Amino acid sequence: MPQLAIDATCLPQYDKLDKPTRERLLAVTRKFRELSLDALLAHPDLRIRSLPAGQDPRIRTFRISDSWTGVMLAPESGETFLLVHLLPRDSAEAWAGDQRHDVNPVMGTLERRDATALGQGPDRAAEPGTPPAAAAAAPASGESGGAPGHLAPSAAEPAEDADETPGQLLDLPTAAPAPREPAPSFAAAPAGRSATAPAADPAAAGTAAPHPQTDGPGDAHPAPTPELLFDRVGDRDLERLGIDPEIRDFCRTVTTARELHSWAPALPQDQFEVLRALAEGHSVQRVRDEVVVPRRPAVGAVARDDYDTAIRHTRERVIVVNDNQEIEDVLAGEFNAWRIYLHPMQRELAYRPRFNGPAKVSGGPGTGKTVVALHRVKYLAEHLPLDGRVLLTSFTNALVESLKRNLALLLPPELVEDVDVVTTDKLALDVVKEVHPDIALRTDTQGFFANYARQHRLPWPVDFLFSEYRHVVTARGITTLEGYLDPDARAGRTTPLNADQRREVWHAISSVRAMMRTSRRLPAEDLHAEAARILGERSELPYTNVVVDEAQDLHPAQWRTLRAVVRRGPDDLFIAGDNRQRIYDNAVSFRQLGIEIVGRSFPLRVNYRTTEQILRWADGILRGRPVTELGDSSATEPGGAMRCVLSGPEPELYGAHDEPAELDALAERVRAWLGDRIAPADICVTARTNRLRDSIAAHLRARSLPASIFKPKEHSITDTAHGVRVTTMHGVKGLEFRAIAVFGATAEALPQLDRVTSAELDENQHQADLDAQRSLLYVACTRARERLYVSWHGTPSPFLPL
């Protein structure tokens, strides 16, 4: 029976079909699964046709409707049909005639190139640096031939580049400049939808086609003999990296990264990734390890004529559909792309057979860290020893709920049973309760400190006392007065305390803790200290592997529990997080907590969620603040450009005179989004405080706009699925929406100074608290997939990049 696969690069075209044509396409695709090969080829309605003689014999066109044609690859070997494009009838054959599909035997993938565009170029060797006019005839569909994947310079193999420094291959800017008009690409986010639709048909080819640039940085002052981009990579190396002779000859004439990018839509996708990585200055070895090896099939080489295997192996771009419902889901965009398509770097990390110890995945917002964590859980669950268990943990209930939902989509029920998904606090509570069943978690610790300080007329401001408890005593795991008197105990605190003062502070903190113990309600910090102690005495530990998501917000005491809950060894801890998004004031040193990451730290750099325009603007919120390493706040994250898969409108900013005017403008913005056919549930309005959240919801409702208050502690995100969600900035963490409105980005609200330690009390803590609030705004803005609207009244927040 024939099998149908869908090349995800054609999905954006589906959005352009009207309803009857979509239904017709679904009916046709079902036939591919239901009929025998002979019946299919002879079917009168489908009118399956080969291309004229001399063109790719594997390409067939078929009729969807009077005006739309499907293009598919119908390999001679096997029975897997690959739907490669949907086009207006009168242009389908011309487009299909330009394309060629080949198996890349080194990477085992199926690639498409625009053979006409590549073949028509003038002899560029004669005039290096001038892209051929043929580039203008590059793929009409507007989809990029190149995945937006990025070679992640990894700290994992520091020695690797010792003999080949990045940039050595070329005298280029280290990051290749983006093409002036990046073609929306689905090669790495295949089943998603671009915020910018690609050109619908070949008639639009003029605009969708690459625009070769000759004014890139490398061309500003053209030398008499421009240096060639890939001059220092030998033919043998190119071959080992999967570059075929045609592309090798092509790349021998390219002079700048910009020129290379302008050719992306015409180049075979995976080979373009290799060339892009080389152009970014990475060594051949690293490109092999990070681009080629992750793509290579486990089964070994794929023969050039084994299209069937190659189609199934091209998991980044091709979806093999198994039933009719799945066809519908895929075409209708209901399909969760992340379940199947991982960027090769994501896949490499999630499915690496073994890490010799704790491993860390970091990267900016929307780079798929959670996706990698979920796939890692899948891999670990599939390879559990008898009686083994995996813990998947995160910071808040809302995050844990969402992890649970997604895990259930990814894992079969029998594997889900081997995984506990709980907050880190719940984990500690369960451990402690086994020994002390009457213990509960206290959530009013700071208030408790305040009462104690008032009652006992302590000379210390309560903020100071609480901060000493949280950021010194429990963060550093100090258990004795002697420990607190140690000269290094308070390193980094800017308010000095002499020995007598330390004794007084210690006494006060110890008294508060004793009272909390007596009440049998422990604050999270103490609960974790107790859990870590209990676990430290056990010979049998509950988990084989621990996977942590949103790791940036965990307190050191929580890390001690996680360190103690799993035996040290291979694959013990897999940690995903991003310090840009740290919205709680926890600074953590993994090394001091016994979590040794060195050599197993991996950055992700392709953003799948947010448009380039939104991310670029939001990054301005963090300007001037160094992005620190997850688990090592004293080090800054290595630089490297982040790439966005999506493109769309610039964020919209609005400053009102007063709050009522700001509310009116918000209502109009939401109404306009709804008018743009963005569903209410795809819109979220977020504000700094509960008060604002409630008045926004009331205001929207008063204007007949559907608004639901979303409280992550009380609601699951599916509870409020029919209205525009209105929530706080903390509430939006871990979520994403097509459109986000950030309301009240006003100077008095951001930063909210009553939540910031005063600089007189502790300068470093003051800065850390400000940074946490800056990150809060950043997190809120980067939840937007396509549209971002930010408003304020009066003086705008100093965090805004205005």
Ligand SMILES: Nc1ncnc2c1ncn2[C@@H]1O[C@H](COP(=O)(O)OP(=O)(O)OP(=O)(O)O)[C@@H](O)[C@H]1O
């Ligand atoms: N390989 C992929 N293909 C398609 N979509 C992907 C891929 N990886 C991630 N995504 C999508 O990108 C979005 C962001 O992914 P995810 O939440 O894992 O990122 P993150 O790095 O954890 O984000 P954040 O740190 O901002 O919470 C999600 O919609 C996810 O489905």
